[in-house]
Amino acid sequence: MTREPRTARQLRADDTRARLFAAAAAAFTERGYNETTVDEIARRAGVAKGTFFVHFASKASVVIELVKIQTRATERARARALESGGSPVDALRATVLMLGEQAGASRELSRAVLAAGLMSREVGGATDALFGEVYKQMIADAREAQRRKLVAAKLDPETVASALMASYLGAALHFTSSPRSKELMVVLRPLVEANLDGFRRTSSKEGSDAPKRRVSRSSARR
Secondary structure (H helix, E strand, O other): OOOOOOOHHHHHHHHHHHHHHHHHHHHHHHHOOOOOOHHHHHHHHOOOHHHHHHHOOOHHHHHHHHHHHHHHHHHHHHHHHHHOOOOHHHHHHHHHHHHHHHHHOOHHHHHHHHHHHHHOHHHHHHHHHHHHHHHHHHHHHHHHHHHOOOOOOOOOHHHHHHHHHHHHHHHHHHHHHOOOOOOHHHHHHHHHHHHHHHHHHHHHHHHHHHHHHHHHHHHHHO
């Protein structure tokens, strides 16, 4: 279905929203979530305070939009991995690494988003819901990888997803809390690969041990 072209009024509204969003992100980066006010965001964007509320219900809404951008980028990275012929393991890798790339783009902004999630129930609840959807998809990918014998049958798919998500959260927390930490992806990538290698090695070991177990039972019968 062909979309109708945006009207001049709609384009102006889009531009104003984009400027408000950029101004809020800049303020969060420089001052942190708690110290940033709606007045400051509006001033930076060059609009009246009332205009802010035409586009966003609160400064918490802006943070929620930032998290949505992160999770949408993650969904697209996962889709690209599968569309290019990748396996469910590739989809898991793409998901976690894109979470890291998004969070690693700005230490200060990621710190502000994390703080907002702790200070605001609205942000915290929305963030939990958005990341919960990502996590559910990771469990589904882990289950499919298990079905294809790419990871060990004895592993709970939720354990696979949890280990990978914990790698991201741990790396992100270290990145945002320690000014001297390495870039987030430098820390995260080897953690993800180590987890995936461990899942694959366990699966390979299961396959190589299976014939031995059958021979052992056969010998016992003799």
